[in-house]
Amino acid sequence: MAIKRPEPELLHHIPLKFVRDRVSGHGRKAVDHQIPLIPFIDFLIVLVIFLLMSFSASGELIAQQPTITMPDAKNTEQIEISPVVAIDERVITLDGTRVADTQTQGQSAQVDRIEPLIQGLESEKRKWETIHPSEPFAGQVIVQADRNIDFRVVKKVMFSAAAAGYGNVSFAVNQREQ
Amino acid sequence: MAAIETGGGGSGKKAVNQEIPLIPFIDLLLCCVMFLLATAVWNQLAAMNANQQVPGQASTEDAPPEDEKVKLILQIRNSGYVLGSSAGESIDIEKRAVADQKEFDTDELQAKLGQWKQAWDKRDDLIVAPEDGVRYEDVIRAMDIASAAGFINLSMADGAAFL
Numbered sequence: 001m002a003i004k005r006p007e008p009e010l011l012h013h014i015p016l017k018f019v020r021d022r023v024s025g026h027g028r029k030a031v032d033h034q035i036p037l038i039p040f041i042d043f044l045i046v047l048v049i050f051l052l053m054s055f056s057a058s059g060e061l062i063a064q065q066p067t068i069t070m071p072d073a074k075n076t077e078q079i080e081i082s083p084v085v086a087i088d089e090r091v092i093t094l095d096g097t098r099v100a101d102t103q104t105q106g107q108s109a110q111v112d113r114i115e116p117l118i119q120g121l122e123s124e125k126r127k128w129e130t131i132h133p134s135e136p137f138a139g140q141v142i143v144q145a146d147r148n149i150d151f152r153v154v155k156k157v158m159f160s161a162a163a164a165g166y167g168n169v170s171f172a173v174n175q176r177e178q
Numbered sequence: 179m180a181a182i183e184t185g186g187g188g189s190g191k192k193a194v195n196q197e198i199p200l201i202p203f204i205d206l207l208l209c210c211v212m213f214l215l216a217t218a219v220w221n222q223l224a225a226m227n228a229n230q231q232v233p234g235q236a237s238t239e240d241a242p243p244e245d246e247k248v249k250l251i252l253q254i255r256n257s258g259y260v261l262g263s264s265a266g267e268s269i270d271i272e273k274r275a276v277a278d279q280k281e282f283d284t285d286e287l288q289a290k291l292g293q294w295k296q297a298w299d300k301r302d303d304l305i306v307a308p309e310d311g312v313r314y315e316d317v318i319r320a321m322d323i324a325s326a327a328g329f330i331n332l333s334m335a336d337g338a339a340f341l
Contacts, residue, residue, distance in 0.1 A: 037200050044207040051214035064221050071318040075325035076224030109310060111336070142225065147315035151254075151308045154317075158334060162230045169334065170225035173318060 062144060062172055071147040073173040080140065082170065083124045085117065085157055087145040092157065094120040105153045114160040121164035139165055144172040226321050228306065228332040250294070250301060250329070254308040254320055259287050261294060282316055284323060291327035304329035307336065 010033070011019055061079045064070075067088040086093045092100040092114065099116040121141065129137060141161045145154055158169055253260040259271040259282065271287055273280035295301075304324050308317045321332055 037204065041200065041204060041207065044204065044211060048207060048210045048214065051211065051218060054218055054220070055214060056219040062223060064223070070223075071315040073224070073226055073318055073322040075226075075322055075330075077227055079223060079225045145314050147313070147318075149314045150310070151312045151314050151317050152310040154314055155308075155310070155336065158230055168227065168229050170227050171318060171321075172223055172225055175222040175224040 062142060065144070068144060068146045069148075070144065070172055070174050072176045074176050076173060076175050077170075079142065079170060079172065082138075082140040082142045083121060083166075084142045084144055084172075085161070087143070087149050087153055087157060089146060089149070092117065092153070095124075102149065102153055105156050106150050109152070111159050112156060113163055114156060117157065117160045118164045121161060121166055125165050137165065138168065140168040140170060141166040142170045142172055226318060226325070226332075228321065228334045230334055249305055250298060250303065251305045251307055251335075252291075252320060252324060254282075254306065254312050254317055256309055256311050258282065259320065261287075261290055282319070284319060287320065288323050288327065291324055291329065295328045302329055303331040303333065305333045305335050307334075 011022075014020075061081055062084050065086060065088065067090070068086060084095055085099075086096075087102060090102055091098050092102055092105065094117055097120065099120060100114045105112070105114065125137065125139075143154060143157060143161075161167075161169065247264075249264040251260075251262045251264070253262065258273045261267075261269040261271070269290055271283050271290060274283045274286075306317070306321055306324065308320075324332060
């Protein structure tokens, strides 16, 4: 494309004299306007810098659930990919699939096995061992529980996870500034 | 549109005026904004790791040094914290009254764990043993304080096993 001197171009293709006069501003204010692109580019650059600063390469491994308010903690570690057991005030889920009722588990003082959870975790373990045949199994599970849950329920979840071979538990928390 | 005008170009020479192509630059920036907005993570989620301790389980490894045989235990009871060890040491940290209700004394726990860390400076393992009825948030807070004090190797155990 040829390089030409910048000049007003708006409405120039209309072959009418009064339009041409109006556009060129003969005696009146011209209607030809330039769009201010430089402030727009400045704004975009600021936006890109802000978004880059909040960019996380690891992505979102677990989703914040509306029914769960997680506790806060300062001395934390990064979350790694593992099965997620979520405990809210009503249900216990494994990767989104309901495995038990929270209230039922909270009422009984005995440390009971949650059989659907054990079966689900064992299935996850078999899948992992099939995909990674040469790697040792880490046995890590993420527990994402509401802050007001009785620890008895969490204990039963941990007991069931240990029964399925998941001895390492990561408690999901909201990270506070150090 | 932005342009660089030098005023030259007359008398048979090639004009050096240049127009800067801003539209592709804006397109690139808009693509960047869309990609970053789509991949943005707004909530800072993290994890506190702990392994599961089975009380009384015999170790299959070689015998550890004498001081490492002592188990350091932080019990979280409904009445407060108890710092104890299998050597018989026990420190009670009762709940404190705050506006008609009792709360866990986290400041006192922080101070006592700091003293414990000085006494057991080679140790970074601690067994956290919450009792039934304790809120999950209180357990996480105690684990957070223990990590801050230097006990980064945390294990979970049933609080009833140590009563």
